[in-house]
Amino acid sequence: MEFQFSNRVLKLKPSAIRxxxxxxSDPSVISLSAGNPAPEAFPSKEIAEISERILAQRPIDALQxxxxxxxEPLREYLTDYMKxxxxxxxxxxxxxxxxxxQQVMDLAAKSLCNEGDVVICEAPSFIxxxxxxxxxxxxxxxxxxxxxxxxxxxxxxALKEESNVKFIYTIPNFQNPSGITMSWxxxxxxxxxxxxxxxxxxxxxxxxxxxxxxxxxxxxxxxDDAGLVLYAGTFSKIISPGMxxxxxxxxKELLQKMIVCKQGQDVHTNIWSQMVCHxxxxxxxxxxxxxxxxxxxLKKSAIATGALDKYLIPKVTYNPIEGGLFLWCTLPDGVxxxxxxxxxxxxxxxxxxGNAFLTDDSAPSQSFRINFSTPTDGQLLxxxxxxxxxxxxxxxx
Amino acid sequence: MEFQFSNRVLKLKPSAIRxxxxxxSDPSVISLSAGNPAPEAFPSKEIAEISERILAQRPIDALQxxxxxxxEPLREYLTDYMKxxxxxxxxxxxxxxxxxxQQVMDLAAKSLCNEGDVVICEAPSFIxxxxxxxxxxxxxxxxxxxxxxxxxxxxxxALKEESNVKFIYTIPNFQNPSGITMSWxxxxxxxxxxxxxxxxxxxxxxxxxxxxxxxxxxxxxxxDDAGLVLYAGTFSKIISPGMxxxxxxxxKELLQKMIVCKQGQDVHTNIWSQMVCHxxxxxxxxxxxxxxxxxxxLKKSAIATGALDKYLIPKVTYNPIEGGLFLWCTLPDGVxxxxxxxxxxxxxxxxxxGNAFLTDDSAPSQSFRINFSTPTDGQLLxxxxxxxxxxxxxxxx
Numbered sequence: 119m120e121f122q123f124s125n126r127v128l129k130l131k132p133s134a135i136r137x138x139x140x141x142x143s144d145p146s147v148i149s150l151s152a153g154n155p156a157p158e159a160f161p162s163k164e165i166a167e168i169s170e171r172i173l174a175q176r177p178i179d180a181l182q183x184x185x186x187x188x189x190e191p192l193r194e195y196l197t198d199y200m201k202x203x204x205x206x207x208x209x210x211x212x213x214x215x216x217x218x219x220q221q222v223m224d225l226a227a228k229s230l231c232n233e234g235d236v237v238i239c240e241a242p243s244f245i246x247x248x249x250x251x252x253x254x255x256x257x258x259x260x261x262x263x264x265x266x267x268x269x270x271x272x273x274x275x276a277l278k279e280e281s282n283v284k285f286i287y288t289i290p291n292f293q294n295p296s297g298i299t300m301s302w303x304x305x306x307x308x309x310x311x312x313x314x315x316x317x318x319x320x321x322x323x324x325x326x327x328x329x330x331x332x333x334x335x336x337x338x339x340x341x342d343d344a345g346l347v348l349y350a351g352t353f354s355k356i357i358s359p360g361m362x363x364x365x366x367x368x369x370k371e372l373l374q375k376m377i378v379c380k381q382g383q384d385v386h387t388n389i390w391s392q393m394v395c396h397x398x399x400x401x402x403x404x405x406x407x408x409x410x411x412x413x414x415x416l417k418k419s420a421i422a423t424g425a426l427d428k429y430l431i432p433k434v435t436y437n438p439i440e441g442g443l444f445l446w447c448t449l450p451d452g453v454x455x456x457x458x459x460x461x462x463x464x465x466x467x468x469x470x471x472g473n474a475f476l477t478d479d480s481a482p483s484q485s486f487r488i489n490f491s492t493p494t495d496g497q498l499l500x501x502x503x504x505x506x507x508x509x510x511x512x513x514x515x
Numbered sequence: 516m517e518f519q520f521s522n523r524v525l526k527l528k529p530s531a532i533r534x535x536x537x538x539x540s541d542p543s544v545i546s547l548s549a550g551n552p553a554p555e556a557f558p559s560k561e562i563a564e565i566s567e568r569i570l571a572q573r574p575i576d577a578l579q580x581x582x583x584x585x586x587e588p589l590r591e592y593l594t595d596y597m598k599x600x601x602x603x604x605x606x607x608x609x610x611x612x613x614x615x616x617q618q619v620m621d622l623a624a625k626s627l628c629n630e631g632d633v634v635i636c637e638a639p640s641f642i643x644x645x646x647x648x649x650x651x652x653x654x655x656x657x658x659x660x661x662x663x664x665x666x667x668x669x670x671x672x673a674l675k676e677e678s679n680v681k682f683i684y685t686i687p688n689f690q691n692p693s694g695i696t697m698s699w700x701x702x703x704x705x706x707x708x709x710x711x712x713x714x715x716x717x718x719x720x721x722x723x724x725x726x727x728x729x730x731x732x733x734x735x736x737x738x739d740d741a742g743l744v745l746y747a748g749t750f751s752k753i754i755s756p757g758m759x760x761x762x763x764x765x766x767k768e769l770l771q772k773m774i775v776c777k778q779g780q781d782v783h784t785n786i787w788s789q790m791v792c793h794x795x796x797x798x799x800x801x802x803x804x805x806x807x808x809x810x811x812x813l814k815k816s817a818i819a820t821g822a823l824d825k826y827l828i829p830k831v832t833y834n835p836i837e838g839g840l841f842l843w844c845t846l847p848d849g850v851x852x853x854x855x856x857x858x859x860x861x862x863x864x865x866x867x868x869g870n871a872f873l874t875d876d877s878a879p880s881q882s883f884r885i886n887f888s889t890p891t892d893g894q895l896l897x898x899x900x901x902x903x904x905x906x907x908x909x910x911x912x
Contacts, residue, residue, distance in 0.1 A: 119713065119715065119741060121627070121768055121769055122681075123626055123627060124625065124626060124632075124651075126625070127625065127772050127775065130775045131775070154580050157575045157579070160574060160579075162574035162575070162578065165578065166567065166570035166571065169566055169567075170563065170567055173559060173562060173563035173566060174563065177557060177559035177562070177563070178559070180757055181557045181559065181756075181757045182551055182554070182757050183549070183756045184757060217759075217781040217785075218781050220779065220782050221780060221781050224779055224781075228521065228524065228650070229521060229524050230518070230520060230521055231521050246782070249775075250779035250780075253775075253776060253779045254521075284519075316516065318518070344516060345516045346516050358578035358579070359578075359782075360577060360578045360579050360580060360581060360786040360787055361578065361785055362614075362782070362784070362785050372518055375518075375520055375527070378528065378646075378650075379524060379527070379650060381646065382617070382620070382621055382643070382650045383614075383618060383621045383647075383780060383781075384614040384759055385617050385643070385756075385759070388757065388758055388759050388785040388788055389757040390757055390758060390788070391787070
C-alpha cells in the first residue's frame with residue numbers, strides 16, 4: 119500500500135545524530151558523537167537497592183496505571199526542591215512529570231504551534247528539539263550565539279520582524295552543541311525582551327547540575343514573575359536517561375493543555391522509574407551525588423581539552439566550557455568540515471558535523487561537536503589524537 | 516501571560532474517564548470506572564527477580580540511552596513470537612517498541628493525518644484513542660456496532676462517502692467499552708473493504724490474551740498480505756501498565772515515519788522495563804502466566820455478571836462477553852442515563868457514562884460501562900447491588 123503521510127512528517131528526517139549513533143555502535147569506532155552520561159556516573163547500586171525495596175513493599179503502586187500529571191510525591195518534592203534551591207516556580211506554575219525532557223518540547227510545540235508559526239532558537243541548537251519543533255510544521259528562526267549566549271540585538275530584530283512567534287527556545291547552561299553558557303546579564307535581557315514582546319521562553323536545562331568550573335547562574339525561570347517561562351528539567355544526565363523521566367514547570371494554563379496532550383501520547387510516564395527518582399532524591403545524599411558527577415566530568419573534560427590543546431590547537435579552536443558534556447570545535451575557513459568529519463569516520467573516529475545543529479542544515483558550518491562523557495579516557499585521548507593527525511594533514515598552512 | 520494555543524488543542528478536553536478516575540480515588544467510593552488490571556494479576560515477584568538480576572548484571576544497559584526502535588532482543592523475540600503464535604507480521608512489516616499502545620495511536624495519527632482527515636472508528640470506542648485522533652484535528656466517523664462487530668454496510672457506506680479516510684480504528688477483541696468481539700467473518704470482510712478502498716486498518720488489541728470463554732479468533736493483521744494493517748500490542752494488561760511498554764507491527768514505510776516522530780516525542784521507551792518484559796517472556800512460563808490471568812478474569816467476570824443477573828436484569832441489560840475487562844450495560848429508553856450515573860456516584864459507586872465513548876459525546880446514550888478487573892470481589896458485589904437498588908428506584912415499570 120502506498121501511504122499518504124501528513125504534511126508535517128513529509129520532510130522529517132531521522133536525527134542525523136541518531137543515525138551517526140548507529141554507525142558509532144560499531145565497536146571498532148571511537149564515538150565522540152553521542153551525548154550519553156559516563157557509565158561511571160550512574161548510581162546503579164542505589165537504583166538497585168531502591169527498586170528492590172519498592173517492588174518488595176509497594177509492587178502494585180509501581181506497576182499499576184497512574185495519573186498523567188505524575189507521581190504525586192515526586193511532583194511535590196520537586197516543586198519544593200526547585201523553589202528552594204533555584205527559585206523556580208511560583209503560585210501560577212504547575213509541574214508535570216514527562217517521559218524525558220524531550221517530551222516537554224513535544225507537548226509545548228503541540229499545544230502552542232499551528233503550521234507556519236515561528237520558533238526562535240539559538241543557532242546552533244539541540245537537533246532533537248529542532249526536529250520536534252519541525253514535526254509540527256513550525257518555521258525555525260535561528261539567532262547567532264555570542265560567547266555569553268544568544269545575540270540580543272538579533273533576537274530583538276527577530277521578535278520585531280516575526281509576527282507569530284510562539285516561543286524562544288534556549289539551553290542556557292553549557293549549551294548543546296556549543297558549550298556556551300548564557301550570562302546572568304543576558305538572561306535578564308532575554309526575560310525583558312520576552313516580556314516586552316509577550317513571547318513565551320522555553321528554557322531547557324538538562325546540564326545545569328553538571329557545572330565543574332565557575333559560579334552557578336540562576337535559571338531564566340527564576341526571574342519569571344509573569345508566567346512567561348516554561349522550564350524543562352530531566353533526570354537523564356543526573357540519574358539515568360534510560361528511565362526517561364523529565365519534568366516541566368510552567369504556567370498552569372499551559373500545563374493543563376500539555377497534560378491533555380500527554381494523556382493522548384503515553385497516558386503517563388513509567389511510574390516505577392518515577393518512584394525510583396523520588397527515593398533517590400529523598401533517601402540518599404543527592405548533593406553529594408551531584409558533586410561526584412561534577413568531579414567525573416571535570417576529569418573527563420580536562421582529558422579532552424588537554425588532548426585538544428596538545429593535538430589540535432591552533433589549527434582547530436574550541437569554545438571554553440564551564441560544564442556539560444560537549445566541546446564545540448571550529449576548523450579554519452577554507453577547510454571542508456563535512457570532508458573532515460567523513461575522513462575522521464574512515465579513521466574510526468566519529469564526531470557530529472556542525473550543520474546538523476542549524477535551523478537550515480544545508481547552511482555552511484566550520485564546526486563539529488565532540489562529546490567527552492561517553493568514551494573511556496583512553497578512547498578520548500586516542501580519538502582526539504587521530505583528529506589532530508587528520509587536521510595536520512588537511513590544514514597545511 | 517495569555518496563551519494562544521494551537522487549533523488542535525483548543526477544543527481538547529481531559530479524558531472524562533481520567534477525570535472520573537480522580538474522583539474515584541476517594542477511598543470511600545467503589546470504582547467500577549477504571550480499566551486497571553487486577554492487583555493479583557501482576558507478576559510482581561517475577562518482576563522483582565528479573566529487575567534485581569538485570570541491575571546486578573547489566574546496569575548500564577538498563578539505565579543508559581537506547582535506540583528509538585526499541586530493545587533489540589525484545590523486538591526480535593516479539594517478531595518471532597507474534598508470527599509463530601498469531602500469524603502476525605510479514606517481510607514488509609517492521610516492529611517498533613512504544614511507550615504503551617497509546618503511543619501507537621498518537622504516532623499513527625501524527626504520521627498520517629492532516630487537519631480535517633477522517634478516522635473511522637467503532638461507535639462506541641475507547642475514549643483515549645478518540646481523544647488522540649482528535650488532538651490532530653481529525654474528524655471522527657463512528658460506525659455502529661452489531662453483536663459481532665462493526666456494521667459492515669455502514670462501514671462501506673462511510674468508505675464510499677468520505678474521500679480522505681486515513682484509517683479505520685478497531686478493537687476487535689472484547690472491545691472497550693462494548694465488550695463486543697468481532698467475528699472471523701467480519702474480520703475478513705473488514706480486511707476486504709480496506710483493500711477495496713485502499714484504507715489502512717489500525718488494529719488495537721490490548722485484551723486479546725484475556726479470553727476466558729469461547730474460541731480464539733485470529734487478528735485482522737493475520738490476513739494482511741498487502742501491508743494494510745498497523746497492529747498495536749501492549750504489555751499493559753498482561754505484565755504491567757505502569758511500565759508503559761507497547762509495540763506496533765506494521766508496514767516498514769509507515770513505521771519509519773512513526774520512528775522519526777517517536778524520536779521527537781520521548782527518544783525511546785524506558786529501556787529497563789523493555790528488558791524486564793523480554794526476560795519475563797523468555798525466561799518464565801509465559802503461557803502459564805496468561806492462563807492464570809484468564810482464570811482471574813473469568814472468576815471476576817462471573818462475580819460481576821452473577822450480580823448483574825441478580826440485581827439488574829431485566830431492567831438493565833448487558834452485552835455478553837468472552838474476555839476483557841468490561842461490561843456494557845444499557846438502561847431502558849426513557850431513563851436518564853447521565854442522571855443514573857450521577858445518582859450512582861452520590862451512592863458512592865462510580866461507572867462511566869456511555870456518551871463518553873461516542874465520537875460526539877453530546878449524542879444520546881442509554882449505556883454505561885462497568886469494569887470488573889479493578890475492584891475487589893466484595894466491592895464488585897456491593898457496587899452492583901447498589902446499582903441494582905438505584906435501577907429499581909429509577910425504573911418503576
